[in-house]
Amino acid sequence: MLEVCPLSELPRGAARRVDVEPPIAVFHTDEGEVFAIDDTCSHQDASLADGWLEGCEVECPLHASRFDLRTGAVDAPPAKLPVRTHAVTVEDGMIRVELSADKPNLPPDIRARLGAGARA
Amino acid sequence: MKHIAIVGASLAGLSAARALRAQGFEGKLTVVGDEARRPYDRPPLSKEFLAGDMTEADLALEADDDELDATWLFGSAATRLDTSTGAIELADGTRVDADAVVLATGSRARRWPGCEELAGVHVIRTIDDALALRADLQPGARLVVIGAGFIGAEVASTARKLGLDVTVVEAAPTPLAGPLGEQLGAIVARAHAANGTTLVCGVGVAGLTGVDRVTGVDLTDGRHLPADAVVVGIGGVPNIDWLRGSGLELGNGVVCGAGGETTVANVVAVGDCSAWYDDSTGAAHRVEHWTGALERPAIAVATLLAGGLHQGTVAKAPYFWSDQYGSRIQFAGIARPGDEITIEDGDCDTRCFLATYRREGRLVAVLGVDQARLFTRWRRQLAAAPSTV
Numbered sequence: 001m002l003e004v005c006p007l008s009e010l011p012r013g014a015a016r017r018v019d020v021e022p023p024i025a026v027f028h029t030d031e032g033e034v035f036a037i038d039d040t041c042s043h044q045d046a047s048l049a050d051g052w053l054e055g056c057e058v059e060c061p062l063h064a065s066r067f068d069l070r071t072g073a074v075d076a077p078p079a080k081l082p083v084r085t086h087a088v089t090v091e092d093g094m095i096r097v098e099l100s101a102d103k104p105n106l107p108p109d110i111r112a113r114l115g116a117g118a119r120a
Numbered sequence: 121m122k123h124i125a126i127v128g129a130s131l132a133g134l135s136a137a138r139a140l141r142a143q144g145f146e147g148k149l150t151v152v153g154d155e156a157r158r159p160y161d162r163p164p165l166s167k168e169f170l171a172g173d174m175t176e177a178d179l180a181l182e183a184d185d186d187e188l189d190a191t192w193l194f195g196s197a198a199t200r201l202d203t204s205t206g207a208i209e210l211a212d213g214t215r216v217d218a219d220a221v222v223l224a225t226g227s228r229a230r231r232w233p234g235c236e237e238l239a240g241v242h243v244i245r246t247i248d249d250a251l252a253l254r255a256d257l258q259p260g261a262r263l264v265v266i267g268a269g270f271i272g273a274e275v276a277s278t279a280r281k282l283g284l285d286v287t288v289v290e291a292a293p294t295p296l297a298g299p300l301g302e303q304l305g306a307i308v309a310r311a312h313a314a315n316g317t318t319l320v321c322g323v324g325v326a327g328l329t330g331v332d333r334v335t336g337v338d339l340t341d342g343r344h345l346p347a348d349a350v351v352v353g354i355g356g357v358p359n360i361d362w363l364r365g366s367g368l369e370l371g372n373g374v375v376c377g378a379g380g381e382t383t384v385a386n387v388v389a390v391g392d393c394s395a396w397y398d399d400s401t402g403a404a405h406r407v408e409h410w411t412g413a414l415e416r417p418a419i420a421v422a423t424l425l426a427g428g429l430h431q432g433t434v435a436k437a438p439y440f441w442s443d444q445y446g447s448r449i450q451f452a453g454i455a456r457p458g459d460e461i462t463i464e465d466g467d468c469d470t471r472c473f474l475a476t477y478r479r480e481g482r483l484v485a486v487l488g489v490d491q492a493r494l495f496t497r498w499r500r501q502l503a504a505a506p507s508t509v
Contacts, residue, residue, distance in 0.1 A: 049493075059496070112174065
């Protein structure tokens with residue numbers, strides 16, 4: 001379990017990027033729920049924690065694809081693939097995240113930077 | 121409407137096809153593309169794809185679940201449109217008997233006149249252009265980029281990263297003065313010098329030197345810049361020549377109303393080839409941005425399906441982004457000389473800031489440099505602001 005921060009440090013409507021590899025984004029919605037998804041948009045290198053949070057969706061700050069915080073699903077192009085979701089628990093006022101073991105859908109530019117270069 | 125043809129198979133054409141199906145069009149759909157490739161994304165051509173960090177497959181725009189049920193005709197350009205029927209003729213002799221048409225033929229890169237046969241002189245618009253340039257981007261080589269606009273800056277940035285010696289030549293006294301205004305254009309352009317690129321401003325290009333292969337660039341002040349390769353980044357030309365004589369009103373692009381409607385009821389135009397009326401300026405503009413090609417087709421398709429009548433949805437303010445030298449620049453709105461500029465956050469010296477443009481007290485544009493979160497907030501305020509005084 002990854003300890004993120006006390007719930008009191010993440011107000012409703014706010015998001016926090018956590019620098020694990022790959023980074024994740026933790027959202028506290030206006031309705032009071034807490035969700036965690038991969039922080040990097042599956043289309044291009046943009047931080048979803050910088051995106052626009054509305055209900056249970058976050059809009060990518062670069063190209064406006066929206067991701068559902070509950071499922072990771074994307075609603076419209078340019079992103080084509082979902083992001084991973086991570087299980088969140090809030091106990092004793094502390095936000096903890098269980099990182100997904102699934103393979104992340106990282107964008108091509110990030111894959112290249114991580115060394116899995118595209119140039120074959 | 122039984123058969124709609126979309127002329128142009130890049131982002132605007134694909135978005136139009138998606139919008140037609142999403143809005144319930146169940147008739148025959150034909151998409152014509154002059155390139156022999158399926159729709160692909162162009163922004164990475166000056167950046168990640170040029171650097172070799174993305175493959176052709178990464179550029180694909182279509183998703184696995186795109187069920188468009190369209191006939192795709194690739195590799196031959198449209199040469200004639202009969203607006204009385206909607207029929208289209210292609211260069212290879214194919215005839216498409218559509219009864220309504222979405223024009224999405226885009227634009228092409230403006231070339232330096234007289235250099236068609238000179239090796240080492242490049243533009244960037246297509247995958248083939250980018251592949252040809254990539255082959256010339258060898259470490260230690262000397263690259264001259266003509267034009268300090270966004271394409272020029274992105275190519276210069278990529279080339280620096282690959283270890284080239286780069287000079288950018290800009291005829292205007294200040295780079296990016298058109299889109300960003302002089303003050304902020306100058307600040308954004310400081311990234312060149314900070315990253316080892318030489319920027320020469322306020323000097324024109326007199327000509328290119330070389331016999332079979334380019335050897336350099338002559339400037340109007342008498343200087344000569346030796347070059348192993350040259351990139352010409354001086355804007356785009358709308359692909360509308362084939363429409364001359366069709367009866368459509370043509371200016372700098374196909375002249376359209378605020379909903380993509382043309383002077384012909386069964387024809388709409390989207391993307392780089394179109395100039396939509398913008399209420400905030402009272403004029404038609406060609407908006408050559410990726411986002412416009414993504415979003416505006418839904419408006420134009422609604423217009424087309426309603427028989428050429430704009431259904432009222434207004435296009436969002438123009439928005440574009442540029443990644444250069446590790447910085448992310450985002451801009452929304454239309455800036456004009458004389459706008460009041462305020463740095464709302466950050467500072468110009470570190471090139472990490474959020475700036476707003478106001479005209480008569482009204483928010484008209486927003487610029488963010490490495491300020492993604494704040495930019496989104498301001499862009500929304502811009503969208504909420506009334507577009508006319």
